[in-house]
Amino acid sequence: MPLKLRAAHADDAPALTQIMQDYKASLGYPEDLMRQWRGQWQITPEMVTDHELIVAEDAGQAIAFSGLKQNPPQSVTLEYLYVSPGAQKQGIGTLLLQRSEDRARQIGCDKVTLRSEVNAGGFYERRQYKTVGQEPSKMAPGRFMPLMEKTLVGNVVPISEITLSVSSNAWDFET
Ligand SMILES: CC(C)(COP(=O)(O)OP(=O)(O)OC[C@H]1O[C@@H](n2cnc3c(N)ncnc32)[C@H](O)[C@@H]1OP(=O)(O)O)[C@@H](O)C(=O)NCCC(=O)NCCS
Numbered sequence: 001m002p003l004k005l006r007a008a009h010a011d012d013a014p015a016l017t018q019i020m021q022d023y024k025a026s027l028g029y030p031e032d033l034m035r036q037w038r039g040q041w042q043i044t045p046e047m048v049t050d051h052e053l054i055v056a057e058d059a060g061q062a063i064a065f066s067g068l069k070q071n072p073p074q075s076v077t078l079e080y081l082y083v084s085p086g087a088q089k090q091g092i093g094t095l096l097l098q099r100s101e102d103r104a105r106q107i108g109c110d111k112v113t114l115r116s117e118v119n120a121g122g123f124y125e126r127r128q129y130k131t132v133g134q135e136p137s138k139m140a141p142g143r144f145m146p147l148m149e150k151t152l153v154g155n156v157v158p159i160s161e162i163t164l165s166v167s168s169n170a171w172d173f174e175t
Pocket of ligand 1: 079091094
């Protein structure tokens with residue numbers, strides 16, 4: 001079944017929480033630290049309505065999600081982008097990021113800001129995000145969460161060739 005992107009519903013909250021927690025677990029943090037933090041890593045039904053959450057699902061199962069918060073008039077914050085560890089490196093993270101940027105453009109914003117996970121800065125850098133600050137990680141002492149932003153430009157489609165033809169029909173205004 002093809003990958004499907006759709007808006008999240010309040011009843012997706014437990015599945016999205018699981019994706020976020022599975023991602024954090026894949027980073028190898030010690031279990032006692034994980035236990036302390038699991039309560040904070042929750043997507044609640046209220047968060048689904050407060051943010052624009054997009055779910056990527058495969059065969060009806062949620063495998064990734066993104067979530068935007070609007071900061072009118074000019075920027076959006078990508079609050080969430082999590083891909084289940086088993087679904088990574090298939091282009092899903094890039095797709096959700098592009099979808100978020102398209103949504104920002106659609107509502108007239110030209111900047112996306114985010115706070116990356118400690119190990120995900122490179123992913124965003126390769127997609128033209130710049131690091132503008134950093135926050136110490138509470139999970140990984142001595143490491144930092146990059147604060148990043150990207151200024152959006154319009155989508156430009158390069159054209160390598162163009163063929164023009166002139167109609168032999170006279171224009172109305174010439175007759
Ligand atoms: C970073 C993250 C989004 C990547 O998700 P992903 O689905 O694996 O991303 P993609 O598959 O689009 O890209 C990852 C890499 O896989 C590669 N890739 C994509 N499709 C591939 C394929 N079919 N085969 C092999 N490699 C592939 C990409 O080229 C990319 O490498 P690059 O970054 O050097 O370009 C994911 O690890 C995650 O959830 N991290 C947390 C992000 C975070 O900080 N969230 C909180 C703040 S928003």
